[in-house]
Amino acid sequence: MNVxxxxxxxxxxxxxxxxxxxxVVGTEVVTLLTDQADDFAARVGRPIELVGVAVRRLNKVRxxxxxxxxxxxxxxxxxxxxxxxxxxxxxxxxxxxxLILTAMExxxxxxxxxxxxLAEDGTTLYAAAEKAGVDLYFExxxxxxxxxxxxxxxxLVGDEITSVIGIVNGTTNYILDKxxxxxxxxxxxxxxxxxxxxxxxxxxxxxxxxxxxxxAAILSSLAFHSRVSGADVYREGITDVxxxxxASAAEMGCVVKLLAxxxxxxxxxxxxxxxxxxxxxxxxxxxxxxxxxxxxTVRGPYNAVFVESRAAGRLMxxxxxxxxxxxxxxxxxxxxxxxxxxxxxxxxxxxSSYAQRKVSPIGEVVTxxxxxxxxxxxxxxxxxxxxxxxxxxxxxQTVRQxxxxxxxxxxxxxxxxxxxxxxxTVEALHRLDVVNEVTSVMRVEGE
Amino acid sequence: MNVxxxxxxxxxxxxxxxxxxxxVVGTEVVTLLTDQADDFAARVGRPIELVGVAVRRLNKVRxxxxxxxxxxxxxxxxxxxxxxxxxxxxxxxxxxxxLILTAMExxxxxxxxxxxxLAEDGTTLYAAAEKAGVDLYFExxxxxxxxxxxxxxxxLVGDEITSVIGIVNGTTNYILDKxxxxxxxxxxxxxxxxxxxxxxxxxxxxxxxxxxxxxAAILSSLAFHSRVSGADVYREGITDVxxxxxASAAEMGCVVKLLAxxxxxxxxxxxxxxxxxxxxxxxxxxxxxxxxxxxxTVRGPYNAVFVESRAAGRLMxxxxxxxxxxxxxxxxxxxxxxxxxxxxxxxxxxxSSYAQRKVSPIGEVVTxxxxxxxxxxxxxxxxxxxxxxxxxxxxxQTVRQxxxxxxxxxxxxxxxxxxxxxxxTVEALHRLDVVNEVTSVMRVEGE
Numbered sequence: 100m101n102v103x104x105x106x107x108x109x110x111x112x113x114x115x116x117x118x119x120x121x122x123v124v125g126t127e128v129v130t131l132l133t134d135q136a137d138d139f140a141a142r143v144g145r146p147i148e149l150v151g152v153a154v155r156r157l158n159k160v161r162x163x164x165x166x167x168x169x170x171x172x173x174x175x176x177x178x179x180x181x182x183x184x185x186x187x188x189x190x191x192x193x194x195x196x197x198l199i200l201t202a203m204e205x206x207x208x209x210x211x212x213x214x215x216x217l218a219e220d221g222t223t224l225y226a227a228a229e230k231a232g233v234d235l236y237f238e239x240x241x242x243x244x245x246x247x248x249x250x251x252x253x254x255l256v257g258d259e260i261t262s263v264i265g266i267v268n269g270t271t272n273y274i275l276d277k278x279x280x281x282x283x284x285x286x287x288x289x290x291x292x293x294x295x296x297x298x299x300x301x302x303x304x305x306x307x308x309x310x311x312x313x314x315a316a317i318l319s320s321l322a323f324h325s326r327v328s329g330a331d332v333y334r335e336g337i338t339d340v341x342x343x344x345x346a347s348a349a350e351m352g353c354v355v356k357l358l359a360x361x362x363x364x365x366x367x368x369x370x371x372x373x374x375x376x377x378x379x380x381x382x383x384x385x386x387x388x389x390x391x392x393x394x395x396t397v398r399g400p401y402n403a404v405f406v407e408s409r410a411a412g413r414l415m416x417x418x419x420x421x422x423x424x425x426x427x428x429x430x431x432x433x434x435x436x437x438x439x440x441x442x443x444x445x446x447x448x449x450x451s452s453y454a455q456r457k458v459s460p461i462g463e464v465v466t467x468x469x470x471x472x473x474x475x476x477x478x479x480x481x482x483x484x485x486x487x488x489x490x491x492x493x494x495x496q497t498v499r500q501x502x503x504x505x506x507x508x509x510x511x512x513x514x515x516x517x518x519x520x521x522x523x524t525v526e527a528l529h530r531l532d533v534v535n536e537v538t539s540v541m542r543v544e545g546e
Numbered sequence: 547m548n549v550x551x552x553x554x555x556x557x558x559x560x561x562x563x564x565x566x567x568x569x570v571v572g573t574e575v576v577t578l579l580t581d582q583a584d585d586f587a588a589r590v591g592r593p594i595e596l597v598g599v600a601v602r603r604l605n606k607v608r609x610x611x612x613x614x615x616x617x618x619x620x621x622x623x624x625x626x627x628x629x630x631x632x633x634x635x636x637x638x639x640x641x642x643x644x645l646i647l648t649a650m651e652x653x654x655x656x657x658x659x660x661x662x663x664l665a666e667d668g669t670t671l672y673a674a675a676e677k678a679g680v681d682l683y684f685e686x687x688x689x690x691x692x693x694x695x696x697x698x699x700x701x702l703v704g705d706e707i708t709s710v711i712g713i714v715n716g717t718t719n720y721i722l723d724k725x726x727x728x729x730x731x732x733x734x735x736x737x738x739x740x741x742x743x744x745x746x747x748x749x750x751x752x753x754x755x756x757x758x759x760x761x762a763a764i765l766s767s768l769a770f771h772s773r774v775s776g777a778d779v780y781r782e783g784i785t786d787v788x789x790x791x792x793a794s795a796a797e798m799g800c801v802v803k804l805l806a807x808x809x810x811x812x813x814x815x816x817x818x819x820x821x822x823x824x825x826x827x828x829x830x831x832x833x834x835x836x837x838x839x840x841x842x843t844v845r846g847p848y849n850a851v852f853v854e855s856r857a858a859g860r861l862m863x864x865x866x867x868x869x870x871x872x873x874x875x876x877x878x879x880x881x882x883x884x885x886x887x888x889x890x891x892x893x894x895x896x897x898s899s900y901a902q903r904k905v906s907p908i909g910e911v912v913t914x915x916x917x918x919x920x921x922x923x924x925x926x927x928x929x930x931x932x933x934x935x936x937x938x939x940x941x942x943q944t945v946r947q948x949x950x951x952x953x954x955x956x957x958x959x960x961x962x963x964x965x966x967x968x969x970x971t972v973e974a975l976h977r978l979d980v981v982n983e984v985t986s987v988m989r990v991e992g993e
Binding site: 131433454 | 574578582585586588589685691692693696697700701702703704705706771840843855856857858859860861862863864865866869871872874875876877878879880881882883886887890891892893894895898900901
């Protein structure tokens with residue numbers, strides 16, 4: 100497997116690559132590109148030449164990185180007209196967006212792992228790529244090393260995807276999994292995750308669901324050929340999940356997971372009786388799922404994406420959702436593809452948003468709910484409470500009552516109901532004298 | 547989501563598609579192409595026009611298929627110069643190969659599900675596609691609807707894949723799973739599978755491992771950038787798997803699965819002490835794997851592929867491995883991609899065989915083994931048998947002895963040893979007077 104220059108086309112000019120950002124992922128990308136240069140050359144058909152790595156600080160120690168490549172002037176790097184591909188690993192909205200757009204204007208294809216930017220303004224990036232005739236690839240933006248962007252964008256593009264449900268944030272899955280297996284509370288588990296490096300010092304983006312919401316927006320856009328931005332995604336984090344919720348879930352054979360749910364809705368009936376257009380429901384929230392569901396088996400910081408489609412049926416993709424090497428694998432797969440496209444004069448897929456599906460408001464979303472109530476232990480309380488559910492058209496599937504010194508705990512699981520009906524029910528329950536507290540409300544999915 | 551002609555580029559000429567074969571998959575492909583014509587047009591950027599469907603018999607009833615499209619003259623169909631894409635769903639070597647090559651010569655890109663042909667002669671197909679400047683796509687050839695060809699060919703192309711282990715034959719997985727859950731024997735389970743349509747009337751290709759071996763050849767070629775044909779694959783079917791083997795597996799916390807194993811071997815040390823080239827081990831055989839292994843959870847006719855790579859780590863892809871709609875999903879994903887390439891003047895990836903890795907002979911493959919022996923229940927028998935293992939350098943991990951009326955059963959699990967050493971050990975055991983019979987030998991994988 101010794102690749103010599105003789106194996107490559109005579110005089111094959113190298114493809115020139117610039118990397119923006121040299122953190123955990125960037126370092127891995129640069130190192131692998133250097134270590135396995137022969138393999139990359141053979142796979143692309145031409146050598147890959149790294150021409151620059153934009154960093155914030157030049158004086159940081161970076162073992163294995165040629166310091167001659169480092170520059171603090173990212174802008175100058177993306178303005179070079181001789182760069183074929185820019186790999187953006189800075190993250191966040193600015194300066195990443197401006198740098199990507201400038202790179203494209205100067206003829207470079209772009210590989211990025213920037214989920215926040217794609218979720219906020221993917222359309223601008225697609226349009227710039229289209230205009231410049233360059234590629235935009237972003238496999239690493241969702242679920243780390245797991246190939247999910249390309250399967251949705253290409254493998255399943257001849258099928259009708261009906262839902263994509265993902266565990267796409269490793270930090271929250273690690274925390275919820277620990278709480279489930281050890282019976283520990285949220286705060287202590289978060290602290291432990293921070294000590295082990297599974298959660299960041301500022302964990303907001305992960306535990307409040309912002310990271311998963313960005314990924315849900317990207318997945319929905321691809322799966323449903325529509326434009327869905329991060330702001331369209333209904334979002335609840337896991338900070339309110341208690342050990343009591345997890346115990347309740349266990350009692351009904353479920354686990355709690357933070358899910359990114361992207362689904363085609365059932366078509367509403369129009370005035371003339373015909374079915375209306377199907378919309379898209381996109382939401383991120385903790386939910387109880389049965390332990391028998393494939394997603395329930397996803398442990399620790401792993402990610403998984405469960406896809407249902409009309410013809411293919413049920414598919415699941417599992418793997419490491421984060422970390423330097425896995426993310427670098429996804430980035431480098433895109434880099435080779437983009438370089439191959441350059442060599443062959445080809446172009447990858449552009450935006451596909453023709454279906455223009457609407458995002459349904461959360462109030463219209465239909466699912467099942469698990470509620471825990473602290474109620475007065477008096478005669479007729481169940482009848483009163485059941486009456487409230489009935490008033491709002493929410494049908495109860497099971498009730499479990501546990502008495503405790505004059506007070507009682509009611510655990511209620513509903514049949515499928517709209518979020519609006521359930522919210523109205525909960526508000527009305529709060530107003531009842533016999534209800535001391537609605538201690539938790541959680542969706543039940545995957546059945 | 548009403549796509550009107552106005553959404554497409556003015557005067558966009560349709561892409562012309564011919565389908566060869568109209569069995570279960572072909573019927574599904576033709577039906578979906580017709581039913582969802584608007585979606586396909588929007589996703590490709592131009593309408594797709596079905597120009598002909600080659601069948602063996604014109605007079606068969608085919609609900610939903612426009613009889614005006616049917617022809618028995620496949621050769622004339624692939625010789626048409628106005629066909630953009632030929633979808634080959636006939637299967638087998640001939641006439642499929644000649645038809646594909648003729649189609650390419652006449653400028654058509656090809657989408658095929660033909661694993662047997664790709665495993666036997668993929669190189670010829672790749673070369674013809676390269677020469678004609680057309681695409682060759684075959685996602686449906688391995689693991690039905692599960693996107694695995696594209697992830698290996700593109701998503702993971704920047705990584706070093708070290709192993710691919712698949713459950714890639716639904717018939718055998720269904721049979722082994724039933725034998726495991728019901729304790730039934732092979733013959734009765736096969737018969738039941740045939741009645742339910744999970745096994746064919748002539749089940750040879752499935753139960754003898756030929757189907758899985760073809761898929762292993764395709765997976766290895768892609769994963770290791772080398773040429774591996776079906777003939778290179780070591781192959782054992784499941785016809786000798788007994789309910790006793792499955793019970794033995796269960797006793798050690800394992801299940802029996804028919805695995806397609808494609809792995810980079812450890813580099814042998816050369817005379818000068820430097821590491822030699824890594825070869826490829828490609829084999830299909832029943833094996834015991836721990837119930838905790840992700841592949842152990844794959845039930846019934848489902849397929850799964852477990853990939854390990856240097857940077858990405860462990861990935862798993864699961865889904866329906868066969869059936870009309872799932873296979874059609876894979877075919878249609880390829881069809882849209884190939885059509886998009888036509889519209890954009892692009893080309894998909896060609897053959898990547900630069901690494902030219904050798905396939906190691908089965909004798910050099912290293913794994914663990916589970917053996918059951920019927921032995922005479924006399925003093926010193928274990929010492930005698932252990933001596934034979936020791937003579938051939940095979941280290942024993944555990945021995946379990948079960949006495950029965952003067953005879954005894956020994957269950958031995960070895961440490962890792964070469965297949966050659968294990969085979970020599972088994973031969974020597976056969977020659978021992980104290981060994982009545984070597985009742986089974988099975989590999990233990992996934993640990």
